[in-house]
Amino acid sequence: MSESASANAPKPSSSVKLVLLGEAAVGKSSLVLRFVNNDFQENKEPTIGAAFLTQKCTLPTRTIKFEIWDTAGQERFASLAPMYYRNAQAALVVYDVTKPSSLTKAKHWVAELQRQASPGIVIALVGNKLDLTNDGGDATGASSAPQAESESAGQDEAEAGEEAEEQLPASGDARKVSTREASTYAEEEGLLFFETSAKIGTNVVEVFTAIANAIPESSLKTGRGAGGAGQTALGSRSGEDSRVNLGDRGAATAKEGCAC
């Protein structure tokens, strides 16, 4: 699962905090697992709370290390969402192309992000479960073509895609949200837009690559070199942004010992 060895010369590396939001069971975790492990689990159990994962994405000019917050979609976790998107530079708002209500929910998330998140946040609207539609594995993503991705992952996906297409039933298009409807909305709001299938891998790496490309150079922290060795310690983050989670250590200490 380790990212392919970087090219001869070390590229500048920077980390990007990304959050996934969207209704329960639209496939947020599956998208992340496809991107991070190139893996897919049928009938995955719902995420509890939030999961934190990292994955590198190599662009021609630099390496982006995504720090991904995969949040649970259930309503009772919604109040925790601000904690995850607060300092995020990118957000993936996911809906299910077979479920119109999930697009409505996605629009709410987009509005909340535009209102509350960092002004420069890059938002991608993602319609998942494309494998359930007649478009199947066809890449109908409206946005920019992928520029770079890890080679091995790309191959696996291609194979997986072919296999799955063969198995797809000829009829039974479950699509309930048209590409046009969602892409029009995305255009109006200035969002990146993709339709994906985490199951067969369609467009998954492309989404993340497009986000990596869309992050303004200026907002990238390039403090640490490529040899940052993975671990994002507290210090390195809080130095960058005064709003970082653990800035208020005093408060934490005060609470300690009496969670009551």
Added chain:
Amino acid sequence: MTTPPPESQSVNRDELSDENSTPSSAPSPSQAESRNRSPSPEGPRPPLPPRPNTLSLLNDETASRNANLQAEATTAVSRAEIGTLTPEAGGSAYSTLAVRGLSRGLKARASLSHLASPKGSEAGDSASIRSSIQNSDAGDVEALFKDFVATAPGVHPDAATLLHFPEFPADDVDDDDFMAEFEPVGELNEDAGNEDLLLQRWKSKHKHYMILSAAGKPIWTRHGDGGLISTYVGVVQTIISFYEESGDHLRSFTAGDTKFVIVTRGPLHLVAISRMMESDTQLRLQLEALYMQILSTLTLPSLTHLFSVRPSTDLKRPLQGSETLLSSLADSFTRGSPSTLLSALECLKLRKVHRQSINNALLKTKVSSLLYGLVVAGGRLVSVVRPKKHSLHPGDLQLLFNMIFEADGIKAGGGESWVPVCLPGFNSSGYLYMYVSFLNLRGNLDDNEDISKDESVAIVLISPDKESFFEMQGMRDSLVEQMEKNGSLKMIAAAIDQGRPATTDIMPGTVLHHFIYKSRANVQFTMSSYSPEFTSISRRRRLMSVYNNIHSSIHAKNSHVKVHHCVSRSASSFAWVTPIFELYCVAEPNANRNALVQSASKIAQWVQQEEERLFIIGGAVF
């Protein structure tokens, strides 16, 4: 088919610790708990939400608790001595324990007389002299059983004299059948054409759990969904409210071989329906654990609030996503959970110095907002760090372990998790935040996929501060680094590989197939390996049923039983309860009782020798 309560059918030995105690063990709710048991730290399962147990040896009050226990034992002795003015005890140099054993023996013989043939009893009596001499040098523990052994019939009573003992008929059920218990009944078609089929599947389940609101709304059911079984939920609701209207509470009833148990907590009715011969108490414990899971998801104030605002609230929505936690908890009960049965925890067996070095690593790397830190290997506690004034509640840990190791929600996330969770035993009114990270102790595997549940090791760090994820992550990193450096990770991996000891590892040639030992003061248990006898899921379930039976007999409310031997078609089981521990053993149905008893006392000795390896005593405190 008649199903009298199991207590009255087992070979029951009552202790004569009270003059008015009777051999009859028909439960009589009006009677108070046995004096011997009530002061134990385990307690007699009081009503929830207040949590009955703390992991008390993880607590500073350990010493005083132990002192209490001993004081209690002494009292018992003085009581027992009054009852030992019997010819057999006269002039006996046995310890007080032995004396009590004798008096009990007399009583037991009386109660056994209808089961053991006279001939057998005689043979046993003649054998008793020999056996008591054999055992006399083995100390108090053996002496406790001296007279007990004496009454053992020389021959195994034939099947006809055994009353039909209710047990889960795993002999007739193969693994596939038992696995079907956990399979979904399926979804209704659009035209409900398959309803009959689904209901048939639903009815074939051995065990059901349902949770409904006081207003009768189905909230969760283990099998099927609210739509499919709405009529049944309606019937349940009607029956419950029929009693409530007359100011009464329906607690349980039996129909044929099916037992119905109802627990009402605030605005919720929790119902268990079991055809697996479990006792009321056991089913009630299971339902209470399910209720705890709901509290853990919602917190008590928000649950109360939801229903006080709108009594007809549909709780399904706020609970969305936690159904799998309820289901995996329910399934662990259906498979049989020693942890729930005993309300105790299991620890990974580890040398004391190794555990100490993990404790030290935890203390050294502890960050300021940490409340509890745990290292857990497949549901077995490896080490724990906690503040001095807060202990850990086994029920809370059971919920956490269920979430981390049984339900897939966290593990399948593939990364580190940050989970708001309410620990109702700790504080049912608010959330704590739990950081979970799985360790990969097998360097050669690049994924956790191939690691079974029992082998996965998790670092669990709990904080009251919801913003402290990165602080916990930092602690995890330095903790793992420390444990790597001092070799602890290797020790944990080795301990996992070694697994639980088989009974024959402890005592070569023993008749015992399996045992469970609960240390009452530590609220922890240890047990032998399931293999080779109980590796299949149905055999394991049968084993747990045997334990369930013997546990409920020995803990029946008005039976002051200390030692209990029970023979059924499939197993011979033996329970021994003292103020310090509870020991349950299982052997072949025709195992020699003498051998069984000797093995049991050897196990008790072994556990005492290994105590500091088998249990976490103290833990790391800051």
